Amino acid sequence: MKELIERIKTDGRVLGEGVLKVDSFVTHQVDPVLMTQIGERFAECFADSNITKVVTIEASGIAPALYAAQFLGVPMVFARKSKSLTMNEELLTSEVYSFTKQITSTISISRKFLSAEDNVLIIDDFLANGQAAKGLIELCRQAGANVEGIGIVIEKSFQDGRQLLEDMGLKVVSLARIESLSNGEVSFLKEDA
Numbered sequence: 368m369k370e371l372i373e374r375i376k377t378d379g380r381v382l383g384e385g386v387l388k389v390d391s392f393v394t395h396q397v398d399p400v401l402m403t404q405i406g407e408r409f410a411e412c413f414a415d416s417n418i419t420k421v422v423t424i425e426a427s428g429i430a431p432a433l434y435a436a437q438f439l440g441v442p443m444v445f446a447r448k449s450k451s452l453t454m455n456e457e458l459l460t461s462e463v464y465s466f467t468k469q470i471t472s473t474i475s476i477s478r479k480f481l482s483a484e485d486n487v488l489i490i491d492d493f494l495a496n497g498q499a500a501k502g503l504i505e506l507c508r509q510a511g512a513n514v515e516g517i518g519i520v521i522e523k524s525f526q527d528g529r530q531l532l533e534d535m536g537l538k539v540v541s542l543a544r545i546e547s548l549s550n551g552e553v554s555f556l557k558e559d560a
């Protein structure tokens with residue numbers, strides 16, 4: 368997506384360890400104009416998929432997921448992260464290892480917000496090793512919901528996440544695909560949308 372790639376080029380910052388900082392427009396301060404375009408693009412890509420719900424994980428997935436849900440005309444539900452969560456029959460839960468925080472957290476969605484009738488589009492801000500998406504897929508499967516596809520704002524294609532999700536037979540749409548962050552430079556692959 369041209370507007371997103373241009374913005375990454377001007378405002379993205381490469382940190383060490385293969386991390387891209389986009390806190391001025393995606394992950395902390397959020398640009399609503401760009402987010403609207405992102406949501407619209409995801410909705411276009413999944414327009415014929417009969418999506419009933421958009422699912423993401425707090426916090427940075429919420430903005431793109433909400434705009435996508437608005438354009439698809441369906442609800443958005445986000446998984447909560449909690450350290451002190453105990454098993455509860457009202458909750459769907461799974462474990463996610465965070466790439467950036469390097470901790471494992473238990474994520475949960477209330478059972479009443481996902482059901483076997485749902486056809487889900489999972490959205491997240493970044494795809495690195497695919498652990499956040501895998502945790503969300505697990506929550507959907509616990510509910511008996513179908514995962515129709517995954518929408519990613521920024522994919523780091525030099526990590527294993529996309530392969531993991533495609534090996535599960537899932538359609539992955541990434542709006543920006545980063546080939547490399549070597550030497551402080553961002554280089555891009557051809558994006559999906």
Ligand code: 5GP
Binds near residue numbers: 394466496498
């Ligand atoms: P994964 O679970 O695919 O390994 O990592 C995806 C999650 O880690 C995203 O939800 C995102 O919050 C975070 N993440 C991974 N890589 C980056 C990155 O380069 N920059 C930022 N800001 N977040 C990242």
